[in-house]
Amino acid sequence: xxxxxxxxxxxxxxxxxxxxxxxxxxxxxxxxxxxxxxxxxxxxxxxxxxxx
Amino acid sequence: xxxxxxxxxxxxxxxxxxxxxxxxxxxxxxxxxxxxxxxxxxxxxxxxxxxxxxxxxxxxxxxxxxxxxxxxxxxxxxxxxxxxxxxxxxxxxxxxxxxxxxxxxxxxxxxxxxxxxxxxxxxxxxxxxxxxxxxxxxxxxxxxxxxxxxxxxxxxxxxxxxxxxxxxxxxxxxxxxxxxxxxxxxxxxxxxxxxxxxxxxxxxxxxxxxxxxxxxxxxxxxxxxxxxxxxxxxxxxxxxxxxxxxxxxxxxxxxxxxxxxxxxxxxxxxxxxxxxxxxxxxxxxxxxxxxxxxxxxxxxxxxxxxxxxxxxxxxxxxxxxxxxxxxxxxxxxxxxxxxxxxxxxxxxxxxxxxxxxxxxxxxxxxxxxxxxxxxxxxxxxxxxxxxxxxxxxxxxxxxxxxxxxxxxxxxxxxxxxxxxxxxxxxxxxxxxxxxxxxxxxxxxxxxxxxxxxxxxxxxxxxxxxxxxxxxxxxxxxxxxxxxxxxxxxxxxxxxxxxxxxx
Numbered sequence: 001x002x003x004x005x006x007x008x009x010x011x012x013x014x015x016x017x018x019x020x021x022x023x024x025x026x027x028x029x030x031x032x033x034x035x036x037x038x039x040x041x042x043x044x045x046x047x048x049x050x051x052x
Numbered sequence: 053x054x055x056x057x058x059x060x061x062x063x064x065x066x067x068x069x070x071x072x073x074x075x076x077x078x079x080x081x082x083x084x085x086x087x088x089x090x091x092x093x094x095x096x097x098x099x100x101x102x103x104x105x106x107x108x109x110x111x112x113x114x115x116x117x118x119x120x121x122x123x124x125x126x127x128x129x130x131x132x133x134x135x136x137x138x139x140x141x142x143x144x145x146x147x148x149x150x151x152x153x154x155x156x157x158x159x160x161x162x163x164x165x166x167x168x169x170x171x172x173x174x175x176x177x178x179x180x181x182x183x184x185x186x187x188x189x190x191x192x193x194x195x196x197x198x199x200x201x202x203x204x205x206x207x208x209x210x211x212x213x214x215x216x217x218x219x220x221x222x223x224x225x226x227x228x229x230x231x232x233x234x235x236x237x238x239x240x241x242x243x244x245x246x247x248x249x250x251x252x253x254x255x256x257x258x259x260x261x262x263x264x265x266x267x268x269x270x271x272x273x274x275x276x277x278x279x280x281x282x283x284x285x286x287x288x289x290x291x292x293x294x295x296x297x298x299x300x301x302x303x304x305x306x307x308x309x310x311x312x313x314x315x316x317x318x319x320x321x322x323x324x325x326x327x328x329x330x331x332x333x334x335x336x337x338x339x340x341x342x343x344x345x346x347x348x349x350x351x352x353x354x355x356x357x358x359x360x361x362x363x364x365x366x367x368x369x370x371x372x373x374x375x376x377x378x379x380x381x382x383x384x385x386x387x388x389x390x391x392x393x394x395x396x397x398x399x400x401x402x403x404x405x406x407x408x409x410x411x412x413x414x415x416x417x418x419x420x421x422x423x424x425x426x427x428x429x430x431x432x433x434x435x436x437x438x439x440x441x442x443x444x445x446x447x448x449x450x451x452x453x454x455x456x457x458x459x460x461x462x463x464x465x466x467x468x469x470x471x472x473x474x475x476x477x478x479x480x481x482x483x484x485x486x487x488x489x490x491x492x493x494x495x496x497x498x499x500x501x502x503x504x505x506x507x508x509x510x511x512x513x514x515x516x517x518x519x520x521x522x523x524x525x526x527x528x529x530x531x532x533x534x535x536x537x538x539x540x541x542x543x544x545x546x547x548x549x550x551x552x553x554x
Contacts, residue, residue, distance in 0.1 A: 005285035006264060009125040012132070013348060016341030017251050023104075023338065024244035030097035031237055038098065042080040042230070 055202045059387025066391040067219065070238050070398065074223025074231035084430040085157075087228030094321045098233060099331040102403070103318045104338050105236040108243060109400025110194040110393050113346040115462065117373035120350025124267050124284025126292045127350075130301055131343025135336045137305040142332025145325065147310035150481050152325040159316060159473060160415035166480040167488040167545075169419055174495055175473060176415025179313055182468030182502075183408045184444060189461060190404070191217065191449035193370070194397040200367075200374035201390055214446060216397065221442045224402045225435045229321065232402045239395035246392025249385060250377065251345045257380045258352040266355030284351070300521040303528055304463065307474035312466065314407045349373050356380075401445075409437040460520040464502045471527035472498025479535045490539030498531030 055063075081087050094102070119127030141148055156162045160179060164172035194216075195209040204212070223231045255263075267284035274281035283289035288298060309315060309332070322328040350369075353376035357363045367375055381389055413434045418425075425433060475494040479486035505523035 003285060005126075009128070009285060009344070010260075012128070012340055013125075013344055016337075016344050017248055019337055020244050020341050020345070021248045023100075024241060024248070027097050027101050027104075028241050031101045031240075034095040034098040035234060035237060038094065038230075038233070039080065042082070042086065 055386060055390065056383040058384050059390065062384070062387035063391045063394065066242060066395065070235050070395065071219055071223055073238060074227055074235045074402075076227075077223075077230040077234050078226035080230055081226075081228060081431070083427045084434065086230060087431055087434060092321055092323060094233065094318070094327075095323060096327050096330050096334070098237065099318050099322050099327065100335045100338075101240040102233050102236040103315065103331065103335055105240040105243060105396075105399040106232075106314055106318070106403035107339075107400070108342050108396055109190065110197055110397035111190045111400065111462075112342060113393060113396060114193040114197055114370060114373075116343045116346040117350030117353070118370045119343070120347030121354045121369040121372055122350075123282040123287075123292055124271075124351050124354075125344070125347065126283060126285055126287040126289070128340070128344035128347040129287035129293065129298065130305070131340045131347075133298070133301050134305045134308070134339040134343070137302070137309045138332050138336035138339060140306070141309050142329050142334075142336060145329050147477055147481060148316070148319050148328050148332065149325045151310075151316065151477070152319050152322065152328050157320065158411050158414050159311065159313060159477065160411065163476060163480065163491065164419070167476070167486075167491045171476075171488050171491045171495075172415055173419050174492065175469075175476065176411055176419075178469040178472060178495055178499060180408055180411050180416060182465055182470070182499075183313060183404070183411070184441065184448075185468065185506075186462055186465040187401075187404050187408070187445065188448040188465075190397070190401060191445055194393075196371055197374045197393055198390070200371045201378045201386070201393070203378060213449075216394065217401065217442055217445060220398050220402045220405070221438060224406055225438050228434070229317075229406060232399075232406055235402065236399045239399035242388075242395045243392045243399075246389050246395075247341070247345050250381070250389050250392075251348055253381060253385065254349050254352045254377075258355060263352060263355055266358060267351060270354070270358055296525075297521045300525045304467070304470065304524055307470045307528075308466070311470055311474045311477060313411060314403055317403075317407050317410070346373070349377065352376065405438055405441050405445075408441055409434055412437050412441075464505050464520055464523055467502040467524050467527050468499050471501070471524075471531040472496075475528075475531040475535050479539070483539075485539055485544055486535060487539045487542060487545045489542040490535040490537070493534030493538035494531040495534075497534035498527050500530060501525075501527030 085092070116127070116131070119130070140146070151159070151162060154162050154165065156165075158176075158179075160172045160175040163175050191213045192209075195213040198204065198212060199206050199209050223235060227234075258266075271281055271284055280291070282292040287293045288295050293301075318331070319328040322331060350373045353372040356376055356379075357367075357372060363372060364375070377389060378386065413430070417433065417437075472495045475498060476486075476491050479490065479494070501523045505518050505520065509517040
């Protein structure tokens with residue numbers, strides 16, 4: 001691990017695995033809620049009142 | 053066949069679930085705005101999921117793994133540059149803020165407001181041409197992955213990919229952007245899980261220390277034998293990309309994140325420009341993993357085959373990774389990975405087809421119509437274009453043979469419009485003196501470099517081929533020169549302040 005390039009790629013690689021794992025759960029929950037809101041808004045007639 | 057019954061069940065459950073969700077969304081389509089930009093109702097997290105799913109296709113996995121196989125970890129530097137570009141644009145709002153505020157459906161539509169109707173039409177032609185050529189190799193590369201990972205006969209490739217395309221076409225034609233968003237969400241989840249699980253298993257299989265040692269010793273052996281090989285960790289090393297290529301990539305990625313229509317479609321579908329900037333900042337690091345994680349699989353495949361008697365006959369740097377995964381992933385998990393890769397292919401193909409169909413409808417056909425179409429007519433036309441694009445993908449994707457690596461092909465075909473449209477956007481939004489003559493000059497000159505690359509490299513010997521960074525850099529230089537000279541040598545635009553979008 002003396003090579004700074006190897007250290008650089010190791011940090012990015014393990015950081016990416018952790019980030020992807022986090023995003024799947026975080027975005028999974030948040031975006032799921034946003035799909036519900038989107039569908040609720042789309043059920044309204046065009047120009048109708050929208051969710052805040 | 054490498055897949056077991058449990059693998060097939062996982063794949064079938066995913067495909068049926070995704071198709072059902074996509075078709076269910078068709079009931080909410082009220083008009084062409086819902087069909088193309090989801091009624092501009094998209095919030096940040098759904099935008100992130102959709103953008104990430106669309107821009108991480110099976111084709112992406114294939115070419116990033118190929119980079120990993122040929123250039124080691126250094127191949128992933130393109131993802132780092134892309135992430136920096138997303139962060140920069142998301143932090144400053146460069147191009148995307150005024151673009152979203154303009155309320156347009158596509159980029160060429162902005163050019164009518166800023167330059168003229170004809171500039172919009174010509175830009176639409178370039179955008180569609182570059183985009184469709186770029187997308188032309190998606191099916192073939194995706195099929196290659198499935199053939200090598202599942203062990204199915206190579207003769208099945210065309211039939212399997214045709215069925216997959218038909219399924220994607222079905223839900224995209226009925227539900228448009230709404231179906232694409234919901235299926236992108238499902239695909240984002242399964243692709244994310246698949247990529248994390250696969251990366252961990254690959255690391256466990258090959259071993260971190262063995263991977264690093266294998267890459268280092270293979271490079272040292274190549275250098276000692278006088279065989280050309282890329283330094284596996286240093287991207288700026290002359291044997292790898294080198295500084296010239298990296299500098300071009302920075303400009304190229306800046307153009308991609310501000311100009312690439314499939315990415316910009318998500319910006320235009322966001323509820324406001326602040327959400328669009330937020331989405332860019334949050335999604336930026338995702339693009340490091342987009343190159344680095346499949347790059348890890350490619351690098352691991354290289355070390356694995358090097359240590360097991362060399363690459364088997366019939367395999368190359370592109371197909372080595374799926375064969376390696378087929379060998380090392382256990383039953384059940386291989387099904388999950390194949391489902392994830394099918395998900396990646398579906399989300400990218402659906403998103404891209406819809407984007408190019410919208411450009412063809414909105415910027416090439418609509419400006420030529422004397423009488424505006426009814427809402428039903430608009431939807432019918434857009435859906436018909438989707439069918440035509442699918443037919444093009446089938447035929448072009450099956451006979452075209454790439455002159456070089458997949459990444460270079462994608463970068464150069466994308467450049468057919470990236471350089472010129474990026475120039476038009478930057479000049480149109482930030483330079484009041486820019487006019488229609490400069491726009492025409494930029495469009496034509498910007499396309500010369502990549503088109504020359506495609507034609508020349510298809511007919512000349514490898515030693516005489518044009519380097520991709522030369523074709524790319526020349527197109528950006530020519531496009532900006534065309535815009536500056538064309539605008540300065542002709543009259544200034546008449547309505548400069550009003551023409552600039554709010």
